[in-house]
Amino acid sequence: MSVRIGIYGYGNLGRGVESAIRQNGDMELVAVFTRRDPSKLTVATEGVKVCHTDDALKMIDDIDVMILCGGSATDLPVQTPELSKYFNVVDSFDTHARIPEHFANVDASAKASGKVALISVGWDPGMFSLNRLYASAVLPEGKDYTFWGRGVSQGHSDAIRRVEGVLDAKQYTIPVEAALESVRNGENPELTTRQKHIRECFVVAKEGADLARIENEIKTMPNYFADYDTTVHFITLEELKRDHSGIPHGGFVIRSGKTGLDSEHNHIIEYSLKLDSNPEFTASVIVSYARAAYRLNQEGISGCKTVLDIPPAYLSMKTNEQLRKELL
C-alpha cells in the first residue's frame, strides 16, 4: 500500500515534491491544495485532485502525510500548527532563529492530535544540520564551517530588483576558494563574513538608467551586500533568460577536529552538495522524510520532530535487512 501524499501549495517547491513522488514507488500523490482557483490550476500528474486549501479537512481520511510547501515568513508559522491538528505534516521552515518557537507551536498541535509533524526539512536546515550534528558529536574538539553556493539567493535577487532602474536580476552566492582551502587544511581560520562568501550579481537595467548609481546602490546595500565583496554585471534580458534561468545551489559543511592524547591528530569531515535545482532537491529530501513521518505515526509516535530525531533507516524504501546487507 502506498503512502498517500497531499501537496499544500503549488509553487516551485510543490512542483518539486510532485516530481519527487514519481521517483518513489511506495508513494502516491492524492491531491494538490491551492489558494488560487482550483479550476484554473493544472498539475503535471494525471488523476490528481486539485482542491482549494479551504477544503483540506474534507480529505483527512484520504491523505497520510500533508507536505506543506508554503514560505517560512508568513505561511508556515500559521499552516504547520493548524494542519498538524489533522494530518501528519512535513514542512521546510528555514528561518533558523525562529525554529525553537515554531517547534513549540507545532509540537503542541501534533501532540494533541496524535500526529507526527516534521519541521525544517530540506538541506539547510536539513542535511547540513545532520552533518553539523554528526561531525560535532564524533569530533567534540573541533570547529564547524558552513559555506553556501555557488547558488542563487532568491532574497538577494529580490533586493536588487527593488533598486530603482533595475528590470530584473539574479544574484549568486559563492564561497571564497581560499577560505575553503584553509578550512580543509585544518588551519581553523577565524573568518569574517567578507572572507567566507562573495556575491555576484547579473542585472538587467531599464533603458537609460544610470548604471554607476545602480552598481553603487547594490554594493553599499546594508545587510545584503555591504559586508561582502560584490561584483555587478549588466546584461541584457535575453542573456538573463538564456544563462541565468536555473535555480542551482549547494554548499559545504566542514568540520576540522583533533584526537589523540595530545590532540596530535587532525581530521577533516566534509559534506558538500552541488545542486542543479534547489527546490527539487529540497523536495526530494522532504519526500524521504514524509515516508519517515508516516512510519513513525504508524508506530504510535506523535509530536513535532526534526531531522535530528529521525532514525536514518526510516527514510528508505528498503527494509532494515536490505539496508544492513547492501549499504552498511
Place this chain on the structure above:
Amino acid sequence: MSVRIGIYGYGNLGRGVESAIRQNGDMELVAVFTRRDPSKLTVATEGVKVCHTDDALKMIDDIDVMILCGGSATDLPVQTPELSKYFNVVDSFDTHARIPEHFANVDASAKASGKVALISVGWDPGMFSLNRLYASAVLPEGKDYTFWGRGVSQGHSDAIRRVEGVLDAKQYTIPVEAALESVRNGENPELTTRQKHIRECFVVAKEGADLARIENEIKTMPNYFADYDTTVHFITLEELKRDHSGIPHGGFVIRSGKTGLDSEHNHIIEYSLKLDSNPEFTASVIVSYARAAYRLNQEGISGCKTVLDIPPAYLSMKTNEQLRKELL
C-alpha cells in the same frame, strides 16, 4: 552522572577509545580489559582499573557500556554475542559480507538480556554507510560511489610482509583522481577495480634480496594487487619509520542523482573524510555511539542496532533544545 565505559581489548583501537573518552565530559573510563597479564599493562589514564578479560563479569554493575576493541576475523564474532548477554556493547565489526549473520547472533543475545548492542560502528561501516543511506533515500534515481584513501591498508601491508625477502612494508590505497572527477561531474561512469584505486607500496627489503622478484611477486599477487595499478618503492628501514609510521586514512562517498519531471536536473552529494589516524577516528565514532547505546537502553530499548537505526540526536552531549537552536 557520567556514562561508565569499559574498554575490552587494548590495541590501537582501545587506546583510541581511551583518548576519545577524555574529550567527552559526560563519559568516564572505568576499566580496561586485556587478555594479557593485567599487572604488565599500563594505561594512559590514571585511576583506571586494568583487569583480565576473564574477570569482566565481576564488573557488570560498574560499567554502563562495554566497548569491544577486538578484531572482526575471530574476536568479535564470539565476543559481541557473549558480552551482550551482560552489557550494553558497541563493536566495530567490519566484515561487510558477514554483517547479517553477526547481527542475528548479537540480536538474540541482546534481546534476551535486555541490553543494547550496537554493531559495525566506525567510518566504513559507519559514517560512510549513513551517507550511502541518506543520499540514496533522497535521490532514489542515482548511483553511489565509495572510494577509499589516501590511506594505509593494514591487510595489504601484511600481505607484502609475507613476501620472501621483505623486512617491513606499508601500503597506501589511493583513489584515482580521474575517476573521482568523472563521478563529481555526474558522468555516472562504470568503473573497474583498476579504474577506482591505485596501490602504492613502500618496501624495506632484506640485505641481498632480489628486488625485481619482490616487486613482481607483489604486483602479481592475486586479490591483493593483481587487479590494480601498483607501484613499489624500495626504501630503508629508517625512511619507513620516519615517513610512514602514521595510520592515516579516509575516503569519499559520492552519489550522483537526477530529479525533475524529465530527470533534467543533476545533483551531487559528496561526503569525505581525511583522517590523520584511522583508529582514533574510528574510536571517536564509537564513543559517540556508546552514548546513544546507553541512552536507548535507559529508555528500555534492547536488541542489536546499527548506525542506520540510531536517531542522530542521541549521539550528542547537547540537549535536543540546544541542538535545534544551535545546529539545526
